[in-house]
Amino acid sequence: MTRRSIGQINQKIENGEANIFTVEEFKKLVKNDDAPDFDEVDVVTCGTCGVMSGTAAILNFVVSGPGEFIRAREVYLNGIPAYAGPCPNEWLGSIDAILHGTTHSIDDDNYGGGFLLKELLEGKSVDVRVESAEGLTIENTITIDDVIRGQIIGTRMAFKNYTAFTNPNDHSIPSIFAATPLEGNLSGLTFSGCGDLNPLQNDVPHNAIKEGVKILLNGAPGYILGDGTRSSAEKPNLMLTADYKEMDPYYIGGFKTGQGGEVYDTVAIPIPVLSEEIYNNLLIKDEDIKLPVADIKGRHLPLAETNYKEMWEGYDLRPQYDDSKCRNCDQCLVEEICPTNAFKNLKLNISYCFGCGMCANFCKHDAFDMNTGDVDLQIDGQNVNIPIICRQSDRLRGNKLSLKLKKLIENNEFRL
8 A cells, every 4th residue: 555654745845746635625526526646635634613512721811919819719701710720829919720611601601611712812801800718809801911821622622423403392492502492393403513524534543633733723733632532433522732822713702502602613634645545534525424313302312314415515604694684673583592693783793603504594584595404304204304403513614724724734834
């Protein structure tokens, strides 16, 4: 079997001779039966974006002058509880804190760590309240410039495949897998996963994606620490890390669900084509990737099976908003349910938009035009057609970060 080394590929990159494709570019060629041969592909940059609950930030910042309190006991950032420590920083006035992306504000379940991490990167002010070990309350305001050191660690990221959910029950059920309580009687389907764009989907079984490999996490250079929690041979995921302060706020943020605020991240990983086996694994297509459909109440109770082609092919990645159709309702349902707060004051902030499809499926006046698709399934011996009402993954962001990684490699700013 033909093989080549990382050193050989890096040399071709330095000489400007390497053939580098984003995963989107490569899959288009594959689906058109025009895929380049093994010898014509050196690197494919793969990307995924989605709700990734295992996101935590380790932050160090100053909240007071030295000597004002002994050590922090409790820390709140915009009302979101963070974990003080592990370093006590006795008498220094500085805090080490661990913030979970899924922790909710004590005042608002829909506002959580994912939203705060985005706002902090955008330069917005964050209110800090510290309850000290000796009973003092210290309040201050910080921005990203006050964060001395920040690191994101994702304990389970970039799942190779996931599950779609529907609700066969006769009542709505709130869940982290739907942006609102999911209505019953098979009225809608929600799913996660970027299909054949996902890095792990293109590298079975981890020939190139290994511990220590360099990646981009939310736009910042980072590393694979190893397998993530709950990782298995059937459903692998990764533990990743990168410098929080170097991240681009476009690629990270909050996502409201039926159970409160969650967090989304974007990951891009280069796959150097070192062998024909790695090359052959890159030929996988959406239609080859099975997607189980489960009861959202049972979560692991299988109802049917589909594939990622049925989820993505031919459907829109973003809505078109026609403000002439907007009726300025007393209570705007879209503004209320938009998972990323992209629709505010009758305006769509496309940079905040996640392409989830909720607006098009729930606006009473059809002000949002977006084909999110539907799927034909056989459930309990009956053929049913279920509309896809919510995506918790975003192919557009995944593709954009894949393209950024490709350009960095081509410009010798990212070495494999």
